[in-house]
Amino acid sequence: MTSAPTWDPRQYLRHAGHRTRPSHDLLARVPELPGDPARIVDLGCGPGNITALLAERWPGARITGLDSSAEMLAEAERVAGGGRVDFARVDLADWTPSGPYDLIFSSATLQWLPGHADLFPAWAHALAPGGTFAFTVPGNFTAPSHVLLHELCESPRWRDRLGGLRRAGHVLEPGAYLNRLAGLGLSVDAWETTYVQLLSGPDPVLDWTKGTALRPVLTALGDDAESVEEFLRSYGALLREAYPVGERGTVFPFRRIFVVARREG
Template identity: 45%
Template sequence: MASWDPAQYLRFGDERTRPFLDLIGQIPQSTRPITTISDIGCGPGHLTQFLRQRWPSAAITGVDSSPAMIERATREHAGDGVRYALADAASWLPTEATDLIVSNATFQWLPDQFATIERLLAGLSPHGVVAIGVPDNADRPTHRLLDELAAESRFTGRFDNIRPFDPIPPVDYVDFFAPRGFTVNAWSTTYLHILQGENPVYEWIAGTRLRPYLAALADEPQLRDEFIADYRAALRTAFPARDWGTPLPFRRTFVVAVRN
């Protein structure tokens, strides 16, 4: 598995935070207090503060499969009822019933996210809430150009173990949660991020989707440099810079499901 770089990921911390705030803002106030929260794919822990502000007395557990992310989260954001655990979302289960399972930009990485969600529901309290946000850009230029480049003959066999991303429309979550007795609020939002810097769309993708591709070419530095140069050039053409920055339309899908 390609390693995560917290610093690279946080280069666009404000842009990556806004969808999380939009997600938790749709979690309804309940007569049953939320006392336990599981944050799946917590990353470097920079979003914990917003969970704490909304639910000041809740016990919060952040889970991530990246040692680098968990190390930074523990160092900078643990304490005050917050702890972090190094674990794979595909196999982790809470040790006690959880009132809120929340996840930002994690489930799209899983081979079968709905099988994982099904398993996690066993740890959800009787009137618990599941809140998930995922990028939904499999058909957008950032991903399409990457797929086209990776399919060129010079890269044959290098990326066979990288799973392609599929579109994740809101109705997929409605179809999953509604028959299981949940009240479902699902929607999509396209954010228009105005990024700064030299080829910032490349830097955005380098912190997330590009990671496994670069890891697959780690032992072939010349080919890796070619791959980076060609992808950077393609992105520069697809997302031309303006005097005031580079606009990046970025679509995300959200769901807030409340167990009845």
């Protein structure tokens, strides 16, 4: 099954504080940009909340947000559009950069793009002298949240409808990203962080995954409300066991991988 998942910007932004924190941490390591005005592209801009952070950091920059989801782009236009910020609907697998860019930025998108590292040569070539390619991707695909989801999709009950479902998880380890990008002549800083997130409310990990990992499942089940309810009930029970609620809420560790690669001026 290869159809692209449909996205729900409101569900995605229900945990906006936790979801945005890695972008703040990534931006803190991005050096000043060479262009005046700087030219920036946000790959997989989603609902535009991160694009707005880019515009806040570089208010005079020309910024373009790219995403394949019409739902996300509509929200992005509302949140961050106008002025020197625009958006376009693009499949990143087919995107040909029209550089030079002072910053190519991506937050929590490349994991949905199989073989994305093979696109790095073209992206690196599109950097202006002194320009930066900065991205962060989840590194939690061996966590219970993802393992249990995969096992449930492949179970006898769901295999015919959800088995082999395309999902995120196409990421390399930090050292592999460093080697790929250093081999392209870039100066690379790569690291990882595990955020120990405290979630609140009933079934908070299930609610988190409804905005991201569950999107392919929800898309595949479509308007079959009975099946959606059954799947969520089963998956929710597994998550409650894997992530028990504690005195202060539910602890949800989340590993992230970060890379900042700069072309020397």
